[in-house]
Amino acid sequence: MDTFRRIVLASRPAGPVTPENFRLEEVPVPECGDGQLLVRNHWLSLDPYMRGRMSEAKSYAAPQPLGETMIGGTAGEVVASRHPKFAAGDRVVGYLGWAEMGLSDGTGLTKVDTTHVPLSAYLGPVGMPGVTAWVGLNRIIAPKAGETVVVSAASGAVGSVVGQLAKMAGCRAIGIAGGADKCAYVVDELGFDACVDYKATSRDGVLDERAFSLQLKAAAPAGIDGYFENVGGAILDCVLQRMNAFGRIAVCGMIAGYDGQPIPLKYPQLILVSRLKVQGFIVSEHPDAWPPALKELGAGVASGRIKYRESIADGLAAAPEAFIGLLKGRNFGKQLVRLA
Amino acid sequence: MDTFRRIVLASRPAGPVTPENFRLEEVPVPECGDGQLLVRNHWLSLDPYMRGRMSEAKSYAAPQPLGETMIGGTAGEVVASRHPKFAAGDRVVGYLGWAEMGLSDGTGLTKVDTTHVPLSAYLGPVGMPGVTAWVGLNRIIAPKAGETVVVSAASGAVGSVVGQLAKMAGCRAIGIAGGADKCAYVVDELGFDACVDYKATSRDGVLDERAFSLQLKAAAPAGIDGYFENVGGAILDCVLQRMNAFGRIAVCGMIAGYDGQPIPLKYPQLILVSRLKVQGFIVSEHPDAWPPALKELGAGVASGRIKYRESIADGLAAAPEAFIGLLKGRNFGKQLVRLA
Numbered sequence: 001m002d003t004f005r006r007i008v009l010a011s012r013p014a015g016p017v018t019p020e021n022f023r024l025e026e027v028p029v030p031e032c033g034d035g036q037l038l039v040r041n042h043w044l045s046l047d048p049y050m051r052g053r054m055s056e057a058k059s060y061a062a063p064q065p066l067g068e069t070m071i072g073g074t075a076g077e078v079v080a081s082r083h084p085k086f087a088a089g090d091r092v093v094g095y096l097g098w099a100e101m102g103l104s105d106g107t108g109l110t111k112v113d114t115t116h117v118p119l120s121a122y123l124g125p126v127g128m129p130g131v132t133a134w135v136g137l138n139r140i141i142a143p144k145a146g147e148t149v150v151v152s153a154a155s156g157a158v159g160s161v162v163g164q165l166a167k168m169a170g171c172r173a174i175g176i177a178g179g180a181d182k183c184a185y186v187v188d189e190l191g192f193d194a195c196v197d198y199k200a201t202s203r204d205g206v207l208d209e210r211a212f213s214l215q216l217k218a219a220a221p222a223g224i225d226g227y228f229e230n231v232g233g234a235i236l237d238c239v240l241q242r243m244n245a246f247g248r249i250a251v252c253g254m255i256a257g258y259d260g261q262p263i264p265l266k267y268p269q270l271i272l273v274s275r276l277k278v279q280g281f282i283v284s285e286h287p288d289a290w291p292p293a294l295k296e297l298g299a300g301v302a303s304g305r306i307k308y309r310e311s312i313a314d315g316l317a318a319a320p321e322a323f324i325g326l327l328k329g330r331n332f333g334k335q336l337v338r339l340a
Numbered sequence: 341m342d343t344f345r346r347i348v349l350a351s352r353p354a355g356p357v358t359p360e361n362f363r364l365e366e367v368p369v370p371e372c373g374d375g376q377l378l379v380r381n382h383w384l385s386l387d388p389y390m391r392g393r394m395s396e397a398k399s400y401a402a403p404q405p406l407g408e409t410m411i412g413g414t415a416g417e418v419v420a421s422r423h424p425k426f427a428a429g430d431r432v433v434g435y436l437g438w439a440e441m442g443l444s445d446g447t448g449l450t451k452v453d454t455t456h457v458p459l460s461a462y463l464g465p466v467g468m469p470g471v472t473a474w475v476g477l478n479r480i481i482a483p484k485a486g487e488t489v490v491v492s493a494a495s496g497a498v499g500s501v502v503g504q505l506a507k508m509a510g511c512r513a514i515g516i517a518g519g520a521d522k523c524a525y526v527v528d529e530l531g532f533d534a535c536v537d538y539k540a541t542s543r544d545g546v547l548d549e550r551a552f553s554l555q556l557k558a559a560a561p562a563g564i565d566g567y568f569e570n571v572g573g574a575i576l577d578c579v580l581q582r583m584n585a586f587g588r589i590a591v592c593g594m595i596a597g598y599d600g601q602p603i604p605l606k607y608p609q610l611i612l613v614s615r616l617k618v619q620g621f622i623v624s625e626h627p628d629a630w631p632p633a634l635k636e637l638g639a640g641v642a643s644g645r646i647k648y649r650e651s652i653a654d655g656l657a658a659a660p661e662a663f664i665g666l667l668k669g670r671n672f673g674k675q676l677v678r679l680a
Binding site: 059060232236245251252253254257262263264265266267268269271272273274275276277278279280281282285 | 399400572576585591592593594597602603604605606607608609611612613614615616617618619620621622625
């Protein structure tokens with residue numbers, strides 16, 4: 001094989017992402033130079049943060065350049081190495097992007113052990129999404145046993161881990177998810193105490209806040225002490241009104257506003273009234289958290305105590321549609337693309 | 341004198357506070373029983389938090405009961421005592437309410453030394469407002485030397501101390517205040533580096549956010565690391581857009597919404613994008629901060645290093661109008677009522 005396929009950013013989205021924002025290219029396999037290694041990617045991770053990189057708006061990271069390989073987390077196998085720390089056959093995770101192969105000098109690449117943890121899990125519960133859950137829960141929410149923790153996008157790669165870690169910490173864990181099947185999974189499979197289906201109280205994509213709030217109150221009768229926010233918008237408004245005094249909100253994502261929709265916060269005064277702490281964070285800025293988080297998460301997955309679910313698209317060409325589905329909540333669990 | 345005057349809450353405001361929400365009463369001076377002391381109040385403090393107590397809406401404190409003496413901080417002199425720890429002639433501060441006299445069992449009453457600090461200052465920079473500034477700045481914003489700290493209501497009892505403490509901490513201190521005279525005072529007298537006059541970029545009480553933001557940018561060219569929030573509304577929207585990564589916002593008040601006006605936060609996603617910490621606080625919930633704060637503030641006032649200004653209304657009957665003026669920003673510095 002002398003060529004491999006990759007997907008580049010063809011244009012920036014004006015509103016929702018469309019398939020035309022991406023372009024599939026076939027490019028030559030590069031030479032593996034001294035100090036370099038060549039990886040065949042088996043899995044590509046699709047994550048909401050990528051939406052932010054596609055825009056030029058101010059964000060915490062530089063925008064994805066046009067015409068270059070889309071950024072993305074990958075897991076794969078070393079096929080050639082002239083790097084002292086890697087050998088052909090090594091399983092590695094890193095950020096080689098939306099591409100079937102990648103050349104690397106080793107930067108950001110980590111060898112992983114797939115004896116007890118499947119390779120793809122290093123892109124989910126034992127990777128960036130899992131550590132994101134761990135940091136938001138332990139470093140920002142810092143829940144005490146007996147407290148109530150709520151997480152939105154609860155069946156997703158991050159949310160599912162948040163709730164399971166909260167349960168391990170002795171908390172009441174409440175999920176928010178879209179659809180009866182996701183909610184059933186969150187409670188029956190993941191062991192959350194309850195899950196509120198926001199789609200059941202929505203019409204034409206608009207949340208009936210009153211009806212949703214009643215459901216939330218029923219699920220969290222003692223109020224909410226910690227909230228892990230992945231979505232923003234009307235759901236955040238409702239949760240804010242149920243927060244207990246001294247509650248903590250970890251802001252991990254606000255997917256409701258990713259296409260430029262206005263998502264004003266209706267009652268910011270509740271931050272004062274309830275003496276809340278609302279804090280945004282990016283997992284990559286907490287490097288010291290990764291080793292303890294990965295140790296705990298790896299042990300949890302290996303033992304089966306931490307459960308997870310994957311939504312798998314087949315082949316690189318399927319990545320754009322899978323990504324668009326992820327942004328619309330069509331995935332169920334961690335969204336991956338199988339590349340090999 | 342067998343009677344004294346007090347002001348009770350006659351009705352709850354529906355929208356802005358009106359004089360009719362209050363009622364002046366003349367009541368008999370009570371007997372000073374065993375373990376009690378009687379205080380003649382010299383000063384009544386008027387503070388924005390009182391507005392919250394007048395409503396029945398959910399807040400951090402129980403609402404002020406109808407027909408009872410309005411809650412309020414006072415400074416005065418003991419005129420009779422059958423309490424072992426107080427003697428006639430002692431100067432005391434406490435919460436005896438909107439009243440010329442008060443009977444107390446000593447709870448919440450503190451003897452103060454007026455040798456170097458005037459009695460009224462114990463209701464301002466060396467009292468609750470000063471400690472509020474200290475807690476929000478030191479416990480939440482925690483600024484490092486060289487950082488930029490912005491405070492709204494900068495010429496007020498709390499804001500004026502925030503900026504002066506920020507300067508002492510080696511920060512660039514920027515005020516936001518209404519009117520050229522207040523801004524001149526904040527810079528020329530209090531020593532802030534700059535002050536933005538929001539009234540200069542408002543028309544009919546509505547902020548021109550674009551014009552205001554340009555002024556704010558000119559005053560804080562390196563962005564904003566810490567923001568001490570007293571007002572909320574459109575000003576908060578503008579400040580949020582100028583916050584640097586890892587900025588901290590201490591939410592002390594949101595006076596813009598005290599009459600029930602909607603004050604939505606336009607871009608909550610900036611909390612994530614800029615990885616901000618936004619935290620509400622109430623000074624009474626930080627009891628351990630009071631001793632170190634009062635020590636530093638008392639020394640600062642005694643030495644003249646911390647400056648302050650008072651807006652004095654004469655006589656208890658003037659309190660309702662003075663309070664209404666305070667909510668509208670008509671005061672200039674700490675609003676007091678002289679009672680004796």
